[in-house]
Amino acid sequence: MDTPYIPKASLYKVVFTDKPGLEILAKGTTLAKLMKLQSMKLDLNETDAEKKTFAFKFFAGRVVRWNMAHPPEDDMDEDDITAEGYCVHCGQTPGALMVPSQQSLMCLEVSDVMGIIFGYISAIASVSQGKGMSGSDGAPSIQEEVMRMLGEMQSPTTLPKLS
Numbered sequence: 001m002d003t004p005y006i007p008k009a010s011l012y013k014v015v016f017t018d019k020p021g022l023e024i025l026a027k028g029t030t031l032a033k034l035m036k037l038q039s040m041k042l043d044l045n046e047t048d049a050e051k052k053t054f055a056f057k058f059f060a061g062r063v064v065r066w067n068m069a070h071p072p073e074d075d076m077d078e079d080d081i082t083a084e085g086y087c088v089h090c091g092q093t094p095g096a097l098m099v100p101s102q103q104s105l106m107c108l109e110v111s112d113v114m115g116i117i118f119g120y121i122s123a124i125a126s127v128s129q130g131k132g133m134s135g136s137d138g139a140p141s142i143q144e145e146v147m148r149m150l151g152e153m154q155s156p157t158t159l160p161k162l163s
């Protein structure tokens with residue numbers, strides 16, 4: 001008992017039923033952060049800039065690797081592209097693989113990003129729940145609470161699969 005146990009960070013590969021081909025390798029997160037997100041009552045089409053920034057920053061910090069490409073030139077407005085052919089917002093090349101960062105998330109459609117974030121949270125929360133942490137006195141566990149919250153705000157098409 002004298003030797004401290006250093007918790008090992010988990011890595012999850014998250015894929016999405018409604019976004020075939022997208023693969024995200026992400027770190028886990030703490031219950032404290034999940035609870036903080038829960039308390040914010042995020043919406044799929046979140047318009048509150050402060051909440052959006054918090055969620056994007058949180059998620060960008062979790063992603064280790066992904067295969068997300070920048071939206072192609074055809075889907076961008078003319079004034080979003082520099083004369084040299086780069087995105088004016090993130091400086092990356094339209095259609096090319098994006099660096100996983102908060103800046104990159106800002107260049108995707110809000111509902112897409114929120115769907116991905118919800119999917120990730122739901123995947124992480126269900127893994128924790130799978131470890132048998134239910135309330136012993138009949139009260140719902142914190143994980144069950146998180147899952148219930150997710151059930152309310154998640155669109156059924158964004159349910160992720162973990163591998």
Ligand SMILES: [Zn+2]
Pocket residue numbers: 070087088089090091092107
């Ligand atoms: Zn961009």
